[in-house]
């Protein structure tokens with residue numbers, strides 16, 4: 609079998625052929641998963657292989673570098689406007705979720721969506737173009753930072769209404785159950801979103817109907833500037849599942865190994881008809897809530913404390929100290945990611961703006977339904 613790493617790199621750089629990478633843009637994960645699973649069974653004590661670690665490192669580095677570059681193009685070059693919520697610090701969640709799922713499993717999240725979109729295989733080029741508002745963006749330049757979307761990659765957004773995606777996640781799971789597949793929906797939301805009434809109605813029905821969904825609360829400790837402690841007496845968000853007899857657990861979201869294991873268990877249960885799970889991933893965002901956040905609600909010491917367990921650095925340390933790969937191999941990955949991020953900026957710069965008539969496409973006007981045009 610071809611090494612998964614090369615297939616992934618081809619996919620991310622847009623050079624892989626469709627046959628080679630499969631139906632989804634991250635179809636290489638299929639081969640990748642089979643490869644990993646084979647090794648799991650052969651040697652349980654060495655569960656995570658070199659391929660797994662290098663995949664995690666490259667994906668997390670790509671997400672990190674993409675966002676840092678995009679932030680630079682926003683602040684320094686004035687090329688990007690509007691909302692912008694960085695995922696920096698939370699990348700281990702995307703990494704662990706990818707190796708424990710398959711490409712067909714649909715994902716849905718809130719507005720902090722850049723990392724999961726890239727993880728699902730939406731190209732960095734079309735993500736950067738979306739931030740620029742260009743026609744080649746993954747939402748045709750009409751969604752921006754909060755509304756990345758890729759149906760082909762089973763990435764169903766990118767949503768700005770806090771908590772609304774919890775209902776959409778259950779809906780995606782219902783669709784899979786209805787169609788008779790064994791795909792599982794992964795539904796991501798923040799600690800702030802977990803306080804929305806929507807969560808309770810959805811948890812109730814999802815348990816009743818045993819929907820194949822994993823609810824993932826990315827608890828980064830803040831909803832804008834409001835800490836978890838200030839929003840409820842219930843600080844362990846995973847315990848909200850208890851009221852619905854739903855399995856729930858807390859996971860160290862800074863550790864991809866832990867994320868992978870927890871997601872693997874929850875996905876297995878869901879695929880076998882056991883219904884939903886709530887996983888609270890304890891994580892941290894190194895950047896502000898959005899690009900224009902003075903961050904008066906936390907201290908620099910607190911941020912530094914979490915930077916000491918930066919998931920990207922931790923994975924790199926594991927790779928080097930356990931001699932999983934050489935510094936030369938790491939250098940090659942770094943160079944590939946740098947080139948891809950530069951290429952995404954070039955692509956966005958050179959892409960055209962959307963045509964004026966795009967304004968009336970992909971929207972529904974109840975007073976003029978004849979205007980509804982879906983491309």
Ligand SMILES: Cc1ncc(C[n+]2csc(CCOP(=O)(O)OP(=O)(O)O)c2C)c(N)n1
Nearest residue numbers: 720768769770798799800801828830831832
């Ligand atoms: C229904 C609704 N209420 C309020 C807002 C304003 N708002 C935008 S982000 C946010 C905080 C959400 O925090 P959290 O769910 O923890 O996600 P995080 O930003 O930490 O990823 C709020 C209140 C909104 N977009 N939608």
Ligand SMILES: [Mg+2]
Nearest residue numbers: 798799830831
């Ligand atoms: Mg939060």
